[in-house]
Amino acid sequence: MQEALALAHQAFLNQEVPIGAIVVSNGNIIGRGFNQTLSKGSVLAHAEIIAIEDACKNIRNHRLVDTMLFSTIEPCHMCAKAIIDARISYIIFGAREPKSGSIVSVDNFLDRSFHNHSVSFEEGILKDECKEIMQRFFKARRN
Amino acid sequence: MQEALALAHQAFLNQEVPIGAIVVSNGNIIGRGFNQTLSKGSVLAHAEIIAIEDACKNIRNHRLVDTMLFSTIEPCHMCAKAIIDARISYIIFGAREPKSGSIVSVDNFLDRSFHNHSVSFEEGILKDECKEIMQRFFKARRN
Numbered sequence: 650m651q652e653a654l655a656l657a658h659q660a661f662l663n664q665e666v667p668i669g670a671i672v673v674s675n676g677n678i679i680g681r682g683f684n685q686t687l688s689k690g691s692v693l694a695h696a697e698i699i700a701i702e703d704a705c706k707n708i709r710n711h712r713l714v715d716t717m718l719f720s721t722i723e724p725c726h727m728c729a730k731a732i733i734d735a736r737i738s739y740i741i742f743g744a745r746e747p748k749s750g751s752i753v754s755v756d757n758f759l760d761r762s763f764h765n766h767s768v769s770f771e772e773g774i775l776k777d778e779c780k781e782i783m784q785r786f787f788k789a790r791r792n
Numbered sequence: 793m794q795e796a797l798a799l800a801h802q803a804f805l806n807q808e809v810p811i812g813a814i815v816v817s818n819g820n821i822i823g824r825g826f827n828q829t830l831s832k833g834s835v836l837a838h839a840e841i842i843a844i845e846d847a848c849k850n851i852r853n854h855r856l857v858d859t860m861l862f863s864t865i866e867p868c869h870m871c872a873k874a875i876i877d878a879r880i881s882y883i884i885f886g887a888r889e890p891k892s893g894s895i896v897s898v899d900n901f902l903d904r905s906f907h908n909h910s911v912s913f914e915e916g917i918l919k920d921e922c923k924e925i926m927q928r929f930f931k932a933r934r935n
Contacts, residue, residue: 686854687854689854690848690849690852690853690854691845691848691854692844692848692854692855692874692877692878693836693844693845693874698836701835701836702834702836705833705834705835706833709833710833711829711833711834711835712835725873726869726870726873726901727869727870727873727874727877729869730868730869730870731835731836731870734835734870735835748906749906755904755906756904756906758869761898761899763891763892763898763899765891
């Protein structure tokens with residue numbers, strides 16, 4: 650999660666909402682992403698989506714079997730569905746996203762019975778650090 | 793929807809699940825996409841996502857205000873969330889997707905109270921044609 654946080658810092662420096670994500674396979678980082686919605690001019694450029702695309706490119710496979718995704722912030726429905734479709738096994742996120750977090754905050758999306766792949770999750774790893782950088786970003790933007 | 797169906801045919805010719813989508817603004821097509829998950833090696837390469845990215849690039853804006861998205865098949869949660877985040881006003885789809893369709897089939901995702909943007913929808917336009925090309929594709933793949 651330290652690595653995902655470092656990526657969140659990179660987003661912060663680029664004046665983007667500071668969220669970072671990595672994909673890990675057998676202890677190795679195979680994909681990295683940080684939020685780039687403004688610089689890429691795309692609502693799709695969430696940290697998780699970019700990390701998944703990076704991982705798929707690196708291992709030349711559109712299925713990321715037996716991998717884990719770490720994200721500093723709870724994923725939204727778009728990212729959660731991409732994680733499921735990519736066959737990632739496990740999501741670990743730092744802090745909750747009360748307005749759009751699909752895992753525990755506004756929905757229990759992973760638990761829905763219609764998915765054809767099951768993803769487990771864990772939350773709260775480096776929660777304070779993941780939350781603090783977000784708060785610092787939004788405070789700076791308000792000023 | 794004829795244009796979205798033509799894009800679905802293009803996916804079919806590329807041996808991809810035949811789904812097509814367009815984004816329309818003031819009667820003009822500003823974005824086009826067809827499913828390319830295999831050729832792009834990415835679970836993100838759904839027709840709707842590609843059409844949204846194409847439209848954002850063409851109008852140089854990550855918000856697609858006052859636009860409509862036509863898709864031959866009912867969008868999944870990933871695409872529906874991208875449509876909401878892109879501020880598209882209206883979704884029109886041809887046929888339902890019973891296993892993953894997020895609008896009416898497995899969920900009523902657009903109706904959930906947590907979204908910060910409201911999207912309306914209409915279904916059934918050229919339903920038989922949109923469904924037929926899918927059935928033809930899966931039948932050919934089984935043989």
